[in-house]
Amino acid sequence: MSSLEEHITEVEDEISRTKYNKATQLHIGRLKAKLAVLRLERETRAKGKGGGTGYSVRKSGHATVGLVGYPSVGKSTLLNRLTAAESETGAYDFTTLTIIPGMLRWGGASIQILDMPGLVPGASKGKGRGREVISVVRSTDLILFLIDPDHSNLRALQAELEGAGVRINQRPPRIVVQRGDRGGLTVSSTVRLTHLAGGLAAQIAREFGVHNGSIVIREDATADQLIDVLAGNRVYVVALNAVNKAEGLTADQRAKLVVDLAPAEPIFISAREKQGLEALVDRIGGSLKFIRIYMKPPGLPPDKEEPLILRNGDTITELLRRLPGDLHRTFRAAQIWGPSARFPGQTVGRDHVLEDEDIVTVVVARGTARAVAEAP
Ligand SMILES: Nc1nc2c(ncn2[C@@H]2O[C@H](COP(=O)(O)OP(=O)(O)O)[C@@H](O)[C@H]2O)c(=O)[nH]1
Ligand SMILES: [Mg+2]
Incomplete structure (x- = not known):
């Protein structure tokens, strides 16, 4: 084991040994910051060695969903049921060694589904093809956790993803950090802080080498959030839980x-029996x-037959990216x-x-208005 790995393990052990209370809050906060910095260093080194580039998946469709679960929960079976893909299935572990994409239609949208090798504990340290799988998971829009009724504990798996920087069903913290190069560090907050009080915020920032600038905290954030x-x-990825192999489950088992999977409400399915x-x-x-x-060409009614599909929160920039031609360059206004x-x-x-059912005309340079009715 490298000394970096040893160092990481030491800090991890110390965190798990220390009981969290008012007296240890500062100490634990600093340790967590130290650990995060060491893990960043590990990532940087792994990238330097060319690790983490084993898979490249071409994203296509309007959104991408990753199937994540332990080996043999039925991920490949589900992909084959939902899409026209043919992913190898089998009653043994590690059937899927590469990432198999499939495409699903939902209303007017096409959704890419990725069948991935099962994640095993230790994945974020490079076990199995963990690091590669995790890098693909990071690029998805939604994680579908597939769960075996007999092994429903996702904690180890989610800890792997957490350790790799994936935040599941959380929103980004309302904290703004601005780095400066002189004048010291100011920390201000718009609410009373119960987790980051007593100078902890500044101490955490220092672990990251931030000694100058400002930190504005707009919620009662935890050390982890900072x-x-x-x-x-x-x-920050949305996730759903689906319990597979549910065809034989009794009401009590369900x-x-x-209860086990709360607060996320699981969906019960049987990929094999198509339930x-x-x-x-x-x-x-x-x-x-x-x-x-x-899209509405100038002087004409909007084309309501073939809407362009975007995601909530998308802007005109994303719209231009979906339209043919070089509108991103010639764009003047909308x-x-x-x-x-x-x-x-x-x-x-x-x-x-943009919002659902907006009507848009794109105005390009030279004052000529035009709208493009069809995506490529
Ligand atoms: N009973 C039951 N078995 C299933 C179901 N879906 C998949 N399986 C079986 O579980 C095994 C593993 O499936 P596979 O799709 O290869 O799992 P993966 O490793 O997660 O891709 C195979 O023997 C499947 O036939 C299901 O809904 N019910
Ligand atoms: Mg498989």
């Missing part, structure tokens, strides 16, 4: 699984929060009718956030 912002490489798959697909589609945008418009025909720029 560390996430300072580390800067976290991804009720127990609901619950429609409800599953609806939950996936609904969770991805697609929006429909109607005109908006519909839910996101303050008044009909409002002129907006690239950063305007």
